[in-house]
Amino acid sequence: MNLNAGPEYIEFRKNVLSFLEENKHMAGKARTPVRPSNEELKWQKKLIDNGYAARTIPKEYGGYGAQLDVLKSRIIAEEFSKANIPMGMANQGISMLVPTLLELGSDDQKNDWISKTISGEVIWCQGYSEPGSGSDLASLQTKAIVDGDDFVINGQKIWTSGAQMSDMMFCLVRTEPDAPKHRGISYVLIDMNSPGIEVRPLMTMTGHAEFNEVFFTDVRVPKNQIVGKRGEGWYVANATLTHERGMLGDPNQSATRLNEIIELMQQETINGEKLINNPVHLDRLMRLQARVLSMSFNSLRLLTASHKKLDAKMAKLIVKLNGCQLNHDLAGFAIDLLGELGTIYGKSNHDHGSGKWQWKYMFDLGLIIGGGTAQIQKNIISETGLGMPREPKSVINGKK
Amino acid sequence: MEFALSEEQGILSENIKKMFDDNISIDNIRDHSKGDKSLRKNIRESIIDMGLPGLMIPEEYGGSGLGVLEASLVAEQIGSHAVPSPWIGNSIMAPTAILFEKDNHLAEKWLPLIVSGEITVCISLSEVIGKRADLGLIVSEDKVSGINIFGIDGELNPAIIITAVKNNLILIETDNNGVEINEIPTIDSTRPVVEIIFDSSNYTIIPGGKEAIQKTIDVGRIGFAGDLLGASQNMLDKAVEYSLERKQFERVIGSFQAVKHMCAEMAAALEPCRSLMWYAAYSQDFISDEANLLACHAKAHLSEVAQDIARTSTQVFGGMGFTDLLGMHYWFKRIGLSRQILGGPERVRKEAALIQGFEI
Numbered sequence: 001m002n003l004n005a006g007p008e009y010i011e012f013r014k015n016v017l018s019f020l021e022e023n024k025h026m027a028g029k030a031r032t033p034v035r036p037s038n039e040e041l042k043w044q045k046k047l048i049d050n051g052y053a054a055r056t057i058p059k060e061y062g063g064y065g066a067q068l069d070v071l072k073s074r075i076i077a078e079e080f081s082k083a084n085i086p087m088g089m090a091n092q093g094i095s096m097l098v099p100t101l102l103e104l105g106s107d108d109q110k111n112d113w114i115s116k117t118i119s120g121e122v123i124w125c126q127g128y129s130e131p132g133s134g135s136d137l138a139s140l141q142t143k144a145i146v147d148g149d150d151f152v153i154n155g156q157k158i159w160t161s162g163a164q165m166s167d168m169m170f171c172l173v174r175t176e177p178d179a180p181k182h183r184g185i186s187y188v189l190i191d192m193n194s195p196g197i198e199v200r201p202l203m204t205m206t207g208h209a210e211f212n213e214v215f216f217t218d219v220r221v222p223k224n225q226i227v228g229k230r231g232e233g234w235y236v237a238n239a240t241l242t243h244e245r246g247m248l249g250d251p252n253q254s255a256t257r258l259n260e261i262i263e264l265m266q267q268e269t270i271n272g273e274k275l276i277n278n279p280v281h282l283d284r285l286m287r288l289q290a291r292v293l294s295m296s297f298n299s300l301r302l303l304t305a306s307h308k309k310l311d312a313k314m315a316k317l318i319v320k321l322n323g324c325q326l327n328h329d330l331a332g333f334a335i336d337l338l339g340e341l342g343t344i345y346g347k348s349n350h351d352h353g354s355g356k357w358q359w360k361y362m363f364d365l366g367l368i369i370g371g372g373t374a375q376i377q378k379n380i381i382s383e384t385g386l387g388m389p390r391e392p393k394s395v396i397n398g399k400k
Numbered sequence: 401m402e403f404a405l406s407e408e409q410g411i412l413s414e415n416i417k418k419m420f421d422d423n424i425s426i427d428n429i430r431d432h433s434k435g436d437k438s439l440r441k442n443i444r445e446s447i448i449d450m451g452l453p454g455l456m457i458p459e460e461y462g463g464s465g466l467g468v469l470e471a472s473l474v475a476e477q478i479g480s481h482a483v484p485s486p487w488i489g490n491s492i493m494a495p496t497a498i499l500f501e502k503d504n505h506l507a508e509k510w511l512p513l514i515v516s517g518e519i520t521v522c523i524s525l526s527e528v529i530g531k532r533a534d535l536g537l538i539v540s541e542d543k544v545s546g547i548n549i550f551g552i553d554g555e556l557n558p559a560i561i562i563t564a565v566k567n568n569l570i571l572i573e574t575d576n577n578g579v580e581i582n583e584i585p586t587i588d589s590t591r592p593v594v595e596i597i598f599d600s601s602n603y604t605i606i607p608g609g610k611e612a613i614q615k616t617i618d619v620g621r622i623g624f625a626g627d628l629l630g631a632s633q634n635m636l637d638k639a640v641e642y643s644l645e646r647k648q649f650e651r652v653i654g655s656f657q658a659v660k661h662m663c664a665e666m667a668a669a670l671e672p673c674r675s676l677m678w679y680a681a682y683s684q685d686f687i688s689d690e691a692n693l694l695a696c697h698a699k700a701h702l703s704e705v706a707q708d709i710a711r712t713s714t715q716v717f718g719g720m721g722f723t724d725l726l727g728m729h730y731w732f733k734r735i736g737l738s739r740q741i742l743g744g745p746e747r748v749r750k751e752a753a754l755i756q757g758f759e760i
Binding site: 378 | 401402403404405406409469640643644651652654655657659660661663664665667668669671672673674675676678679682686687694697700701704746749750752753758759
């Protein structure tokens with residue numbers, strides 16, 4: 001254990017701080033889920049040019065080309081967060097497709113897509129889940145049949161966030177219907193403007209359509225838009241699924257949320273008593289704070305493991321399960337703090353900011369379910385982490 | 401920055417684990433709880449042979465000069481093996497308290513004797529942590545009288561007692577000084593706590609005032625967090641192991657998701673506690689402005705997680721968990737005692753809130 005930063009990192013932090021000081025006027029507000037504005041595209045370019053976005057993407061593909069150094073990445077994240085300045089873009093194309101292409105894409109695919117994706121010019125959505133294939137993703141049925149130089153795609157995807165504003169989709173389709181389910185899947189890149197694609201917004205319990213359904217009817221995709229080999233799409237996708245789960249349990253988000261709650265408790269008064277002075281509320285706050293701190297320290301442990309290229313095992317397997325549950329519990333606490341006012345969801349003169357917390361409380365329940373349900377996470381923790389056996393497959397259609 | 405145990409810290413932990421693995425079994429823990437004190441004697445000798453009692457004591461007094469993190473790694477192994485031997489009071493809290501004596505008079509006199517294992521020290525701070533109306537100490541200029549309860553590490557005829565009165569730590573020699581020590585029967589038979597009766601006993605003030613009291617409590621809480629971590633990890637590991645042997649409905653019970661998910665939930669709750677304990681222990685020596693708060697959080701949070709694991713893992717064992725045959729109840733009870741000593745979770749969380757300036 002040594003939590004002192006070396007001189008190189010102290011210097012690096014200084015550079016980040018002075019960059020932020022000089023350039024913060026250019027940074028916009030945190031992004032809404034629409035296509036990036038010109039202002040945002042300029043900010044993204046500025047960040048890439050200075051090594052604060054697309055930091056480890058090679059220069060030939062439009063990145064900054066630095067060696068991977070997780071400590072420096074963390075310093076950037078910390079200082080941007082403290083200054084409340086948006087980081088570089090973190091859409092699904094950048095965080096999931098680009099690492100996949102770097103590892104498994106053809107030279108043409110790398111040249112065609114990486115630079116345009118990290119700059120924000122091309123926006124991607126992810127086509128994995130289907131109505132009949134949620135936790136059992138590998139059972140997916142969207143078909144791709146070869147016809148001349150194209151695949152012809154028919155089927156349906158669900159939980160596709162951002163589909164209506166995306167240019168492209170990275171998508172899992174079944175190309176070998178007779179192969180075992182994990183070996184019959186291919187990973188293809190689909191132009192969302194192709195004829196035969198229909199995007200329907202999917203209204204959720206939050207009252208908003210954060211996701212979509214996407215329908216494919218005889219959609220033609222050139223055969224060279226496959227990433228990796230035919231039938232190996234499952235393995236191509238798995239590289240990025242691990243990445244998604246890391247993103248979903250980010251402890252910085254929990255820490256930020258905890259600070260917002262403390263601020264709320266210092267401002268709000270009920271029956272003449274400040275919430276921060278109520279011992280029962282404080283006890284619950286302390287319990288949550290201990291969980292937030294534990295997950296932050298767990299992330300320091302992961303950071304060191306990743307820096308030393310070691311497998312963090314259990315410490316890594318629990319992040320999605322714990323992080324999503326913690327965020328949901330924090331939102332629930334904020335609502336309870338507001339009491340009756342906590343139920344206001346919409347424009348009202350009596351609003352004390354409950355809408356944001358109610359939205360998070362519901363949306364985070366979605367995140368507990370999405371990206372590998374809590375139950376699937378517990379299977380992974382018990383099987384991979386604790387060495388317990390897989391469930392035998394003896395129950396079909398609800399009958400023995 | 402490196403958030404991981406160093407190679408030396410890993411080796412220390414491994415060596416201690418091996419020593420306990422070799423010397424402690426469920427059978428001799430059971431014998432110990434029935435009154436046979438040979439395990440207590442043998443383990444104490446092994447701990448002295450390994451040079452552990454002075455782990456945190458500076459080299460100038462013959463100790464190893466290591467920190468609270470190393471000491472809590474030992475506490476973790478002690479909790480994991482339900483070791484009936486002094487540690488948190490004698491080797492973590494006592495040296496921390498005595499080192500507040502800046503002119504080294506007390507340190508020179510007592511620390512080398514702790515290092516060599518010639519003496520043990522009992523710590524009793526219930527007077528400041530959870531004072532009861534019917535108990536307490538009365539002090540005159542040079543004498544102390546009254547009753548203290550829940551002294552830690554008082555089972556081996558300690559040569560000195562450290563307690564607190566009037567915002568100061570005081571040190572009382574036990575030899576011919578009107579001190580009577582009696583074990584208090586608690587749920588936890590692996591680790592005695594004691595009642596101490598002072599009758600016009602002479603005392604010496606340890607300087608440092610409230611700060612010395614607080615620091616001594618903080619490092620003690622870290623020690624108990626380590627003990628709780630080890631005890632919980634052992635209960636979880638043993639539950640998983642048992643679930644892979646025990647068969648019902650022609651399957652090992654560990655293949656049922658009901659059981660797997662109980663184990664996964666325990667692991668998910670416990671693993672971040674390891675990072676919390678490391679950070680909190682490290683902060684005692686290296687990050688002074690966070691040390692007090694993190695000692696509270698480590699103790700309170702581990703107490704909650706450990707209690708859940710004690711209950712849930714016992715359920716994984718089914719009926720066997722409830723019997724004395726497997727002996728898992730020794731850890732269940734050890735966790736029950738650790739939870740309350742030096743402050744139960746609600747009291748400790750109240751302190752955590754006050755430390756941050758949240759007024760109650």
